[in-house]
Amino acid sequence: MAFLGSESLKNLLSGSSIILDDKGNSCYDESRVEQACYALSLGVEVYRTDNKDRKIENLTETNRTVEINPGQFALLMTKEFVNVPQHMLAFISIKAKNKLKGLINVSGFHVDPGFKGRLLFSVYNAGPSTITLQTGDPYFLIWFTELDKAIALTDQYNKKENHHQGQSTIKLDYIDALKRGELASPHALLDKINKNEGELQRIFWAFGILIAIVVAISTKLWLDNNKFKEGYDKAIEDQVYLPLVEKKLNNFVNDSISLYKLDSLISRRLQEQKQKNVNQK
Secondary structure (H helix, E strand, C coil), X not given: CEECCHHHHHHHHHCCCCEECCCCCECCCHHHEECCEEEEXXXXXXXXXXXXXXXXXXXXXXXXXXXXXXXCEEXXXXXXXXXXXXXXXXXXXXXXXXXXXXXXXXXXXXXXXXXXXXXXXXXXXXXXCCEEXXXXXXEEEEEXXXXXXXXXXXXXXXXXXXXXXXXXXXXXXXXXXXHCCCCCCHHHHHXXXXXXXXXHHHHHHHHHHHHHHHXXXXXXXXXXXXXHHHHXXXXXXXXXXXHHXXXXXXXXXXXXXXXXXXXXXXXXXXXXXXXXXXXXX
């Protein structure tokens, strides 16, 4: 088993129906041969796990790009159909330029003999930044290697249970699988941590404000209670001393009346004595 070099790959692809368009015609482009592989381009159907509509997106002339955010999965389908001969096995990958950004192929790395259809790549953005791809641009690489012997028709990838055979669109089964549950990615976990941290900060702020209010109310109640107690004690004290003051005041009034009467009596006696003395003369 040997991988085809550039010249052998050109001869294979130019004279066969291995790289096809959606009408079944060969769309082989010699400029897409890079070293010992052929570059396949991004098609028009994509799916992103953080798409708010949770639906397949169709790229158009006015909306040609797809953005794969950090920590998110995406399903990307090639524009070209690939028809792998029964005596060959193909290997697939993503260009290093995109892998260095953090884009990882998690859908598999080979294409079986007898497969025919668009290739579906399941990718994950493990990088720190959003990765932007554009429909029609070459991102996917495919290598071909010859088997020592062509496999039997019954062993080829063309049975009914080979569910990728003849695929031309992204199937809903794959979408439903990605919709189930939450995405447990480091980026998603970091978002949750940051969100929880923000919630905790708000809770601490609210708790601090509540404590300050409770302390203020308690202090006010304590001061009011002290003032009430002082007033109460003063009132009790006033009730004790008020009768004494009233008694003293009454005694003073009574003594004043007695003194006034005594003074009047003395004055009258003096007047009478004085008049008596005058009469004697």
